[in-house]
Amino acid sequence: MKLQTRYTDISELLAIKDMPSTAAKPQLLLFNDKLADNFSIKHDSEFLAKLLSGSTIDNAVAPVALGYSGHQFGHFSPRLGDGRAHLLGAITDKDGTLWDLQLKGAGATVFSRGGDGRCAIGPAVREYIMSEALHALGIATTRCLAVVTTGETVYRNPPRPGAVVTRLAKSHIRVGSFQYLATQGDIEGLEKLVDYAICCHFPEINSTDEKRYIDFLTAVQDKQIELIVSWMRVGFIHGVMNTDNTLISGETIDYGPCAMMNNFDFDTVFSSIDHQGRYAFGNQPTIANWNCARLAESLLLLFKDEKQALTDLSAVINSFSTRFNDAFNFMWQKKLGLESLEEDDHILVSELLTLMKQHKLDYTNTFNLLTESLQSPVTIPANIKEWYKKWFLRTSTQSYKTMRAVNPAVIPRNHNIEMIIGEYENSGKSASLEAFLKVISNPYIYKAENTHWYEPPKEGDANYQTFCGT
Incomplete structure (x- = not known):
């Protein structure tokens, strides 16, 4: 596994060197062998447990924590950043595509704001299951390579076993990344970030000068529309669509308060902190549009003629409704x-x-x-x-x-996820996960023998809540 440095040449504000904490007793709990094969990663449990817990570091590439801003439930936080995530570097798949290799839960960073930077086993298992389920459903998503237990207790309410998630993403460039550099007045970094994002995700954009920024915003917006339509096709509710959780690539990221809708209702909300229903199932298109507008505000700094820029950028943002409705219909x-x-x-x-x-x-x-x-x-x-x-x-x-081809027979239902998480929290292992992963890996194939995985909870989900993984 050869790591490459990423983002450090864009801006000194964007990627700050930061070392993960060592784990007391790292053990490989879950490993995505099929995904690992795409990167020619061998299943060496002892080596991977140390590497993917942050206990062993590749001395050739320095881990970093990424800086970004974020509108959280509409309120702007100028300096958020990776409070419990360390980017080890980037690795290349068999097609030559670079992917970020990031650890979540490996200790505090410069952006932790007093937090411990740890992750409990429940949110780690949730991310593993949900990201693989969405991938099988054909929805753009970050992937989960592994979950490593740390042998330590994470002090939440109540205390839980600790774990580290290894996430793979085409990039971790967010709307909040642009907001961060714009807020800091780093125009050169902002220009470099646009060019880097285009190179990674939109190589078809070959325009120059200020039109390049218009084309970039259009491409990002189209990716967000594609993603939201995919979510709504299967009843997925992200739960926390802040600008810091909006990847430019159009991949789903952050599986903390996410959930699947059972009974149909556009107003469905499960997140314990979404008291106003801002991120309800039916509000997701509006929020995606709003997030794209925040990206446009950040790009505004790159234009010489602010008045003309407002006209051009607004035209893109105002086209969201028509473009979304066409895709939705x-x-x-x-x-x-x-x-x-x-x-x-x-x-x-x-x-x-x-x-x-x-x-x-x-x-x-x-x-x-x-x-x-x-x-x-x-x-x-x-x-x-x-x-x-x-x-x-x-x-x-x-x-x-x-x-x-578009209507799944099975989804990762909330009560099944909670059952599996409960098994891990109670005994450190699950008797159900293997069978569940096998079923959800082929979500568009209906089999009568899998009926127990298809059914919604008998008691309903009116009181069901999801929580941020911190």
Whole structure:
């Protein structure tokens, strides 16, 4: 595993050298062998436990903590940064693509603001499961290479076993990274960061001068639209869409307060700290638009003519609604197996969602049922039978194939995640994880024998809450 230095030549503010803390007794708990193979990483438990806990460091590359700002629930924090994450460096996959190799939970950094920089085993296991589940669902995401237990206690409420997550990402460049350099007045660093982000994620952009920044904002916005539509297709709620959790690459990052929606409702919120529903399921497009506007504000410093820049950047931000709606409508077209969208099809979608909310129907299982009804006899719930008749007339011989490709049979349901986390917290191992990972690795294949993984919680999820992993 050959590490490369990254980000240190952009700005001295962006990547600050910072050493992880050693772990008392590191042990490899979870290891993503399939992902590791893409980087030619051998499964050497003892070596990996030390390296991926921060206890052994590659002397050729200095670990860094990344600086960034963030609008957290709408309130701006000018200096956040990696409070419990250390970037060991970058590694190359078999296709020659660079990926950040980052440890989360390996101790305090210069950005910790009094925190201990540690991670408990529960959030570590959650990130491993959720990131792999979203990857299997075809959604852009950071990946989890490993979870290492530290042999130490993390003092939360209540105290928990400690762990370190190894995250792989195409980059950790966030909207908050641009905000940080803009806030610090580092124009040269800001220019370099734009060029670096384009090189990494948008090499198709070949424009020059100020048009390059407009094209960059447009490309980032399109990635955010693609991501949010993907989330909403499967019922994923991120829970904390702050600008510091918005990657320029359009990958999902930070699986702390995330959750999956069971009964359909645009107002669904699970995060314990989202008291106003800012990041509710149905608000995610609006917040993505808002976050892109914050990126535009940061880029404003790179223009000579501020008035013209405001016009050009605003035009991109104001195009979000149209571009999102086009992608969103296309998503519904696929979920319902329609060959094309007709003028009144928005009514067909709206009627179904109204009925689903009114009768508290499960989002995933309803669309799975509709999908399977095109191939074999199923019992259609009485409260959507009339709607079903109208919809069925719009289907074709291709509808099943189209719907099966976008409507998952299984999702990483919250109660199953909590069960597995509980097993790890209580005994340090799980009897359920292997079977669960096998099922969610093929989420679009429906198998009757997996029914117990498909079902929502019997007691409902009205009182279910997720928490920030700190």
